[in-house]
Amino acid sequence: MASIDKRAIFEGMTRTLPVLAFVVDAEGVFREIIANGYTDDFLFEEPSTAIGKSINELFATEKAESFAEHIDQALQTGVVQEFEYSLPIKGKTRRFEGYMAPMDADLDEEQVIWVAEDITERKERNLELERHEVFLESIREEVLVTDTDLNITYESAAVPKLYGYEQGERVGDPILEYVHPDDTEQVRAHFEEQLDESGPTQPIEYRGENKDGTWTWVESQARILKDHPAIGGVVITSRDISERVEHRKKRKRQHTHLENAEQLAEMGGWEYRPDTETVQLTEGAQQLFEISDSLNLELPETFNFYHETDQPKIEEAFEKCLESGVGFSIDAQIITNEGRQRWVESTGTRSTEDGVTKLTGVIQDITQHKGREQRLEVLNRVLRHNLRNELGQIQGYAEMINEHLPAESQEFHSKIVASADRLLALSEKSKKFTTAMAYNYVTGPVELEPLMEAICDEYREKYPDATIETELFDARAPGNEMAIRLIFEELFENALKHNNRDNPTVNLVVVSPEDNRVKIRISDNGPGLSELEQEVIQSGEETALQHSLGIGLWTTSWLVSELSGDMQVTATDDQGTTFTIKLPAEEFS
Template sequence: MDIEPSSTDSDAVNRDDSLAPGFVKVTETETQIDVLHVDANKAFVNTTAEFLENQYDIFVHPASEPEDVVEHLANNEIDCIVADYDMPGGNGIELLEAVREQHPELPFILFTAKTPDEIAGKAISKGVTDYLQKGTSTAQYELLGNRIHNVVTQRRCELRAHQLEQQFVEHAEQTNNVLWTFSPDMEDLIFINSAFEDLYGISTDRFQDNPLCFLEATHPEDRLHVEEAVNRLKDGQPVDIEHRVNGKKDHQRWVQVQAQPIYDDNDEVTRIVGLITDITEQKERENQLRQFKQAVESTGQPFYFTDCDGVIEYVNPAFEETTGYSAEEVIGKTLKILQSGAHDQSFYETIWETLLDGKTWHGELLNQRKDGEQIVIKQTIAPVTDETGQVNHFVAVSNDITEQKTRAQKRKQVIKRMTDGVFEVDADWRCTLISDHAQTVLGVSESELLGENFWDVFGNAQGTTFETEYREVMETREPTSFVEHYEEFDRWFDVQVYPNDDGGIAVYFQDVTERKERERCLELLDRVLRHNLRNDINVIRGQAEIIHNQSMNGIGESAQKIVKKSDNLIQLAEKERVLVDILQEQPEVIDVVVRPFLKTIVTKMESTYPHATLHLECPDEITTTASAKFSKAVEELISNAIIHSKSDDPIIEITVRSTPTDVSIAIVDDAPPIPRMEQNVLLKESEPTSLYHGGGLGLSLVRVLTSRSNGRIELDRVDAGGNRIELTLPS
């Protein structure tokens, strides 16, 4: 037979809208009990109903056949079924089986004339709640009423307990905290919610099997501490400890464990309950606060903390050192203790207005130490607000800039006396300093410039290279230098621009108009000499060749000497051209692979001087850095070695050696010693003069190119006779 489910199993609790959502109110045991009595003997059912209703407030719903049970359970809230064994179309055991399929917990009492020996064992195996044999006296009704009352009351209590337990579990699963209950000996786990798994990294199933496995998830350094806490709980003492857990996450989780033994009326521990809270974030905040305090305590900057009335609550050691006051002397007092009298009341009112408006104040203060010495303080004061946004404290960080101010004043005094022109502007282009010489050159006085916007005073500089370069340094904070003509003054200036610590720039300049005039004259003279000297010498040389070809004896030899001297003068003019070009160019340093670099030069020299032999000894893959025209220096040295050789078939040795820091190129010849004057030119001990021949000009070229390559020159004589010139460049 099929039995439909009813709401009977949940009628022991009622919802109360006055309680918080999710909570229910447990009612007192209902006075009325609804019983479904299934028996084919209607008279017996009526008699039983009358007695139970009068004596026990038990309302009986009669049913004569098992099929009637379906309708009754669907339409009524039944607390208990009382059934006979013998009934039409079946028996009580079969009815019991059908009921248990849909209502496994509904109390079911067999009330039958059958003896226990006949059916009790089978009934019990099928889940009967109680068994009662019918009698002939009214005592059977009293016994039945008591049995019904007991099983229903027990069932209702079980329902209440079950629903309360369900409520507890549901609410426990909604919290991130771990709730647990242990037996008094801590060996049996009674309850724990799922938050335990995430916090400890251990499944609740494993914890159920081995309640002390949580010690495995405890940090090794904390286990003894936790074990001692467990022992205190076993001894009936409460605990409140903190420790690290979760080995799967390197024990980075911190927990607070609070546990309490629960005692009964006999003062015996019945269970141990506990709450575990994840305090990892709290620990991180505490650590951050600790680190912050350590930083504040160890910083060299004075730091203090006040309430909203300016009463000092905390100062760090740097504050004590800077002001000369100890913490005990200033805590509880206002900042007036530091005032020097240099600022009027309106100055401090402005500070207070800024702070109380929730803004940060930055500025300089002239304060007074305990010993009376005045100090300049660069200070930042910020308001601290509570959760409502109200200002309740102020925090300040200071810098003692007294020495810096003194140095700045001395620097200004030095700058004002400098022969170079100097002026400075801040980040807003306000002029803050100008030297005396700059005032003279620029035609503006200090009073006219200081505090003014630079572009308002020098509007004609806008749109020029000066503005472009100044703004570039202001933006990039990278220094620069340039030479430029200023149209308003019709003067040339060599300018160097540097970023300042205050966000502005410093400009150093020299009037180089006369130098530029000399350079222009030099360029003009160079062009004239190149053109006229070369042309005139070529004419002289041509005429000498004609005389040589048409004359005999001494006249021809004299003409040949004129040709040779002409060639020397042409070569000298070429060297002069190369040297002037190099001097006027911006130096450029390039990377050089030494062996192919020298191989190209050797090939060129062998072509120019076929009677000479050049030996090159240079390992592969040696690299250096040198001037882009450094090959001219090597060619000059090799040419001189060949020209001045004592042999008609000169041999020149070129050897390259390298170290981790240097690359040296040595050129060895068999020529006579280099004259002292030319040595001095090569080693920069003197310049070539008009009293000496043009060889010094070529050696000047070698010296300049080596210097521009960040190299050096060494000169020695070799044992076999000859010169050894070594050029050393950076590796």
């Protein structure tokens, strides 16, 4: 039987495998290089030039010393040496796995066989897999892999964060076991109808079970990869959307509350965006205009709902608000889509959101309020007119009767005339109050110091025997001069007209603004407002058993309230009455 040529067999195997083989002596000199077609591109030098050279000539010092150490270890121990190394080959760094073993002992010199396998691509694949693992561990989304029956075959590291289970704890279980019973059929149908497709599916929201038995709202999206050799099923990515779902529920509740509030208050909201030139209406506003086919209107369409007599002022207010930011509140009539005429209060203000200027506001049905207001105005006007006429006649007849009355009856005549005079004064005061209330309460800033000085000068002239002391501060309050003047004229009149002291005195103090409020205090040394009057003014209402004696202090209280202010009153018999009024303060620009 012929002897087996082991070297021939070795060379044959080497030439059929994608490896390199070198024969190196104890000094590190290359004696032979066995290469093949697979490995030509991995040689660090042409075989014809490398044979006879040492590792010190072919490699860098550090690399050569490492190879020399492996050669020594293989020769001394007879044990195969395994090691990895890298070499720059044709402009690219390649990774190798090396094996060294001593050659047969009957050779004339010590030699090792050095087999090298290029593992560059394997290393790159492993590195890519490691990167994928790190990525899966770092993302918040849970990644699951299931087979085509939706049984879990893989779980990412996000599972403990999302559900509380350990990674891999659910592997082998059907994913539907961890879906809320109310959502199971929906999720099953969603995934099963996608299994015949390929690629990503539409996301679906449902509740997933936590390890502690509670539920978490998640959004899942599947990618069907049945034909992928490494997957063979479905990749499902899920993330926690509990905050989004709660926010959505909250917005729905708020929307429902808003709808109910709009219906109860007969009002609605609107928003105008100049960039789209459209007005967006809430459902409440739609109901007021009696339209149902659109939530958005062109701006001219919106203006056309207003009565032709009111359109100009609405358009002007809109334009002014858009250009200068001045808000508006206007009572106007509209003609609804069904032809009904209504009174509405339209308010608007300018704001900026994400760099986009817009107008927002509210429209409220005030038809009933306007009707009551008009009826009261007519009754008020008729009563004042008739009252003045009748009182004029009473005064005239009283004078005529007085000529024929005996002396002992003159006192009754005087009382009749005095009562008529008081009623006429009350009618005039009511007229002045009605005029003031007809104005917009806040038209701009009012400088208080010059206004107070003017009022004090008028009452010094009207009541020359009185002493009027002032301590004024240069402050401003938002309002209108007519209303503020009427407030303090009434307080001065009340303080001086009913003061029975020998030296009637009024002290007016304007205090420096504090906490965005300016305080104005007016005190007198008169007999003091009665406890009944104080209680009625402070409570803001009258009853059949408890009412004030005139309209003047009511006028003051109402006007202060309409200016967003507050009025307090204190009085004693021996120290007089003090009214303290607080109004919003406005800084000087």
